[in-house]
Amino acid sequence: MKHSALQIFRQAWSSHRKWPRTWSSPEPKPAYDVVIVGGGGHGLATAFYLASEHGIRNVAVLEKGWIGGGNTGRNTTIVRSNYLLDGNEPFYEWSLKLWEGLEQSLNYNVMMSQRGVINLFHSDSQRDGFIRRGNAMLMHGADAKLMDRDELEKVLPYLDFDNARFPVLGGLCQPRGGTARHDAVAWGFARAADQLGVDIIQNCEVTGMRIKDGAIEGLDTTRGFIGAGKVGLAVAGNSSRLASMAGLRLPIESHVLQAFVSESIKPLVDTVVTFGAGHFYVSQSDKGGLVFGGDLDGYNSYAQRGNLPTAEHIMESGMAMMPCLGRVRVVRHWGGVMDMTMDGSPIIGLTPVTGLYLNGGWCYGGFKATPGSGWVFAYTLARGEPHQLNAAYRLDRFSTGRIIDEKGMGPQPNLH
Amino acid sequence: MRIPCPNCGERGLEEFSYRGDATVTRPTSIEPSSESAWLDYVYLRDNPYGPHWEFWHHISGCRAWFRLKRDTVTHKVLAVALAAGVDGEDHRS
């Protein structure tokens, strides 16, 4: 059933009793051409693009819980392509282009909202770093603009311009960046993939991998063995656990990242803003809640919750940036489990096991990559080799030394 | 979270910094044949779901580095030992 305003009118006549399931709920088949493990945005997008771009429709997406229940439903919904390095920027810019047409390709309103992303800077050297990055973006066909203090005061009048420990000097803005409704991304991809014949199987946890002569044959799951020509892992947060079933160790640690939402208030923050003198970023959802976050808690964790010191640090930065936030109340804070890689960049590509492909290591930046990640992973699965856009994200880059360390923090995951 | 420093006793999380997996050992060889050992040491991690030996630093306290065995799911602390050990002995189990 196609979604539209007219359709809503039509369904209202029957008191909305005739809306179909958004995706069907089939029993798993004995085998598929491709099995995607992980029913988050990345896994579902991969399935959608396998079916829509490569004509591979005998595909299952296995989800141990409910779709979109991992980091897809826990992040702070920011979409942007303001990267610096060659390995990153083309990929993220392609992802942003896919975002820009996503509603129409999925026939589902994921509320992609290009409200702009502003990174504040507080020193000349920070400014120079942003100029380097902004120019890299421009050269890759993305958009970027430098804002001075006067321009910022027009858009963000409530920043602490006058009494700050680290005065705001300006910002780098990507006007095409913004936010999207995270859950809807999972649902939209699920619905579109389902309509193309993909089986989305919830409550199906992978418990083992069957590998013969170095090649994958299928997966043991809580719903029985499922054969697979190829298997794609899209389980960021838990990549190490799944990879260990194939005997692989990854350059990844799992860390917890907290996110926060305030009570719903009338529009206050119209863009995404990041603080340059501490760890804090904020946007406002369409529902009115300020959605914000900061840095990792910093220790290995699979618990989807954080601790108090990090929460305080984040809100200290928030108040330093926007002192009007003092009386706005936090209504909920939670944690997501991040695949933190050794260079801060994702891994999308082949593994030493034939037929087993990995899409993970998203650190805390996976949401914005959702369509791009699905698109290149589908390509990689379909062709058996990476697309040019994800060629740099190969797993063996750590042994070749061609690392993609955007922030230059080195091989310690909690610093990225 | 409360972290037990072997010197100072239990203190708040905010006094510590974290380094990661404490089961990896720096190779002693710099011969080309030791490449995989070096890659393992610097990059590859078990990243276990459950008990994990990890390095912590009492950075706002006595400055000791120590190994802590902590469950990555429950965050329960299971064991602790100074990194250097009193006698240089390896206290990992």
Add this chain to the structure above:
Amino acid sequence: MTRQKFRLPVGGLIDRLQPIEFRFDGKRFEGYEGDTLASALLANGVRLVGRSFKYHRPRGIFTSGSEEPNALVELREGARREPNTRATVTELFEGLSACSQNRWPSLRFDWRAVNGLISALLPAGFYYKTFMWPASFWEKVYEPQIRRAAGLGRASSRADPDHYEASWHHCDLLVIGAGPAGLMAARAAARSGARVLIADEQARFGGTLLDEHVVIDGVTGVEWARACIEELKTSDNVTLLPRTTVFGHYDHNVLGAVERVNDHLAEPPPGQPRQRLWHIIARQVVLASGAMERGLSFTNNDRPGVMLASAVRSYVNRYAVAPGESAIVFANNDSGVRTVRDLKSVGLTVRALVDVRSGVDSAVRAELEDTGTQVFDNSVVLRAHGTTQLRGARIAPRGGGQGVDLDCDLLCLSGGHDPRIHLTSHTGVKPVFDNTLGCFLAGDLGESVSVVGGASGRFDMVTALRTGHDAGHEAALRCGFALAIEQPIPEVTGESAESASEALWQIAGATEKAFVDLQNDVTVDDLALAVREGFDSVELMKRYTTLGMATDQGKTSNVTGLAILGEQTQRAMADVGTTTFRPPYTPVAIGAFAGDSRGRHFQPVRYSPLHEWAVDLGAEFLEVGLWYRSRYFPKAGEDMAVASEREVLATRRSVGVCDVSTLGKIDIQGPDAGAFLNLLYSNGFKTLQVGKARYGLMLREDGILYDDGTASRLTADRYLMTTTTHNAAGVLAHMEFYHQCVWPGLDVQFCSVTEQWAGLAVAGPQSRELLSRVLPQISLDNDAFPYMAAGEFTFQGMALRLFRISFSGELGYEINVPAGYARAFADHLMEVGEAFGITPYGSEALDVMRIEKGHVTAKELNGQTTPHDLGLGRMVSQKKDYIGRFLSGRPGMIDANRQRIVGLVPERAGARLFAGAHLVGPGKSAIAKNDEGFVTSVTYSPALGHWIGLALVNGGEERIGEKMRAIEGLRGMEADVELVSPLFLDPEGVRLRD
């Protein structure tokens, strides 16, 4: 001013001698000390107080506690305006001003209530299915409308004028909630000598004892509580925190609590915080947080005048307020009868008791009917009548049938009770559904947390007192405290045993909106639609319908929603499960989390021991990490460029002095100190002689440059290391890691001495002459103290360290003196230097001079470069192991096409350069495939008379002589440049060595 028409003539815990004036929507009212805003509004007959989120339905006061979903107001004005403040927990204060929110133009006539009329077009998730055409309309048309309509109250855009502070508290036992169970727990533990902290979100301790009629040990509950509190207050080992919400339970029994120190006043008294964040570290926790009542879902169950039965009793008994004049009570449990009795006891009319259960006790029926209350058992309320005010209700037998309409202006609901167990699941323990009690209970919490009273699912007073006592006693025992004598459990009289409630999650046959989540306007139909569309797990349903996502986080709605999901999908509650409770338990102000770390106090400030010296010389400062460094020393009329140029020229011509105290300094001692340095630095340190300094590079284990600095050998087994300002703390931790974790066998000790020693760089051709006069006892000629010499001396009895090292490229020295003598020494230096025209220079001039010399700083040491990339390949030993050695050899690290350092000069003499610009070949366009590098640092060179820069370019020095375009597209700037050697000045280093 309106009189308090609905205030009962007697009773209540209010102080009638202390009237308080307040305003709501601009209108003046009066209440009493002891009122909440909600009780005072009800006392004045104000029952319409807000509008709902989605349909803008008129709403009243639903509860009397912190779980309130409806009665949200904007409290206070101006910079202190607080949106979404629950009127039910706002203590009344003189001059209080509140406004209704989410309505326009007025609360009574809100034009967005039109949403209710077209609600058939706005089912759950409608926005996912539309607003997609044309694509460009989303941001421009649809979304701005949605955003304006959404949100509730308005936050202030002005800085919060109040202060917040943080406190830490360690205790044996934390008791959360000071109702009957909590008071008993605290008392039992306190009597055993344990250190007890008891916190309650209300201003007054007592919990339900303040709301209900009960007799304990022969006195009223209020009196009993008073005595108990008095005992706790006089116990030295007990801390009482009223107005304090324990909002989060974090790992290892760390709990976060917020104390509303002064929210009950118009503004905090001078010097006092508004709120205080408590970090409570407790060995034992007793959760005595009580229970919340559930509503019931029927058509129009949201009308102002529909109220939870427990809230009605609270308003009547505690606040002496009549929430209505003519009531109907609708319940599935025995609290319905209690409510009827309490209302009647103050003379209010109760038209009917509607009990969903069959077989109301005949004595009770007789009692109620004799006093004019109809009893409908096995019946339900089908719908409420009225719009902005409840006018009546339709009552019908459960089996079906038309039913009867009765007038009323108050409808009291009790759909059962849910223990307040939110805190128990913050650390990942899932609640479990108890089929017997019909509610979720805390999961297995181990030995350090116990749950008592209503929070444990037992709602009677006897059990509350007993479980409270037992848990307090047990907790004290676990902490090593025992009660001297057995304590009797207080006796409760007048409480009759209650029969079981009967779950009823939705009333069949709702024809219009029957709400589950009142604030977010989630109806029974919305939940059914979600299930139909496949959103049939708890989390999906929540996210699709927004159930439980409002400011109350579904306190009065979640369980009902889950149960309806269970019914829709034919699953038992245990299989449906629940969504996860997250901190905070109730919303907490961001200011409270942030405390005083804001504005100029956001981060601590580090001042150099020469800060005042620089201030006196008129310096301008720059934030460098936490430090303030002197940036330049302007004379009258000079801007930064002019002043810096003067400072550079003066230094290069004669002598300049610069405060370099912020550089990290680490004192390293021990027989293996040299061996340790040899492992830390990529270049060799074995051969360093006593009395010599050496420049060294530190790598990370992945072969990337980490830090640079010098190490000087002061004696055979003592070295002084310097680090960059930026990495001073990091390098120390890095060294500690390698020393303690990797090479514990090395006999070496070290510590930071950054704070203990001030550093002064004295540079320029006259520097030797100057220092010879200042330090006449030291022989400074080139043979005695050559380039890279280092030594310890005394000067007028003061220790002094002298190093012949230079960052500026001139003949130069660095002098370290004890921090306490820094000012005196610097003044002396300036005095003697006057004859040489000594010029203080700042970090800006230093940056100019280092670029002229091609020295690298953090701009080049950016965590992405190798020594080879920065032209320092000669400083990488091939003979030894060191940190970063092995992985430096990977193909990607030695690729000839890596970006490596070069110098840049503009082709056109006057052209300026820009840091951050990217480089493309001549005639090439600014697109990614032409990108060959970028400019790291630029400066105007006073020595050369034109702009110069450093850049990282593919192939580096092999490209020297080539011409390129340096493009800064953000500001539309570009310059044609030539790649040159990065050593712009004195490439042989003659000046340094002479």
